[in-house]
Amino acid sequence: MxxxxxxxxxxxxxxxxxxxxxxxxxxxxxxxxxxxxxxxPPTGKPRGLWSDAWHDLRRNPVFVISGLVIIFLAIIAIWPQLIATGNPYRADLAKAQAGAEPGHPFGFDTQGRDVYTRVVYGARASITVGTCATAGAALLGSLLGALAGFYGGWGDNLLSRTADIFFGIPVILGGLVFLSVITSSTVWPVVGFIVLLGWPQVARIARGSVVTAKQNDYVQAARALGAGNRRMLLRHIAPNAIAPVIVVATIALGTYIALEATLSYLGAGLKPPTVSWGIDISAASTYIRNAPHMLLWPAGALSITVLAFIMLGDAVRDALDPKLR
Structure with a gap:
């Protein structure tokens, strides 16, 4: 040495x-x-909001479990034949209200239809209504809320007063009145009603996010450099204001599925011959003492679906909200 x-x-x-x-x-x-x-020393590029959120979500067991459940529900909604080979409309009155037997693990309903097959096929209507209603409400609410928050003025006041009117409409009562005059058995009237009453909540969230984002320094710098309103809104404000909308929409999806089932249970939502968990729960409620399996299986499937989407929304909220880190 x-x-x-x-x-x-x-x-x-x-x-x-x-x-x-x-x-x-x-x-x-x-x-x-x-x-x-x-x-x-390695100098990796710092993660942004979305990459950082995805990094946290992959390590969140709540997100992983709820995501797997939702993927499974989406698969059986698109291809129910993968796990249910029967016909949800085939009835055998000789087996009405019968319990489980080989090949029919959930038993039969009052018309002798296989409850297992109807539970599997019922996922299609619920997932379709929830997804389409959430997409419609999110797109309409985000567009109106972003424009009102960015430009302000009389348009902002008009949006706020219009949203207050829709907030004052009781959802269940409004659905009973609105859907009772429609005889269509498809999912689209229910989707349209949910979008009609769901966009004000998204619009209010989007407006607040845009108002906050447009006050940041990078937006003021872009304005000083001569960027137009369209470029500032689409390039600088929207990507930084969309996170709260995604959180609200994810949680609302499960709420919309429960709302569809409630309206169908009351006879104002989906109507036969559409296979729906709400319709089957309504038909089985009278026979809960004699044949509880008719009610428990579709109600359990509905509860698991709603819980999965709410858990997913909570996980996304925790990942996208810096104050909760």
Whole structure:
């Protein structure tokens, strides 16, 4: 060991270049002969909001479990034949209200139809209504809320007063009145009603996010550099204001599925021959003492679906909200 060797631990760190040079010299003396220069520390690109949120979501067991449940529900909604080979409309009155038997694990309903097959096929109507209603309400509410929050003025006041009117309409009572005059058995009247009453909530969230985002320094800098309103709204404001809308829409999806089932249970939502969990729950409620399986299986499927979407929304909210980190 050379006599001039000084351990690098004995070198005090200072603000000048002398200490840094001494540390570098000490490290060079510690390296074995023939070794190359030390590699520079990795300088990875810092994660943004979305990459950071995805990093947290992948490690959140609530998100993973709810995501797997939702993927499974989406698959059976698109291809119910994968796990149910029967016909949901096939009736055998000789087996009315009968319990489980081989090949029919959930038993039969009052008309002798296989409850298992109807539970599987009922996922299609619920997922379709929830997805389409959420997409419609999110798009309409985001567009109106973003324009009102960005431009302000009389348009903002008009949106606020219109939203207050829709907030004052009772959802269940409004659905009974609105859907009772429609005889269609498809899902689209129910989707249209939910969008009609669901967009004000999204619009209010989007408006508040845009009002907050447009006050940031980068938006003011873009305005000073001559960026137009369209460019500022689409390029700078919308990407930074969309996170709360996604959170609200994800949680609302489960709420809309429950709303469809409630309206169908009351006879104002989906109507036969459409296969729906709400319709089957309504038909089975009278026979809960004699044949509880008719009610428990579709009600359980509905509860699991709603819970999965609400859990997913909570996980997304925790990941996208910096104040909860």
């Amino acid at each position: 050379p006599e001039s060797y000084v351990p690098k631990e004995a070198i005090t760190h200072g603000d000048g270049g002398t200490a840094a040079l001494a540390i570098g010299e000490a490290e060079s003396l510690e390296r074995p002969p023939g070794a190359g220069p030390p590699s520079a």
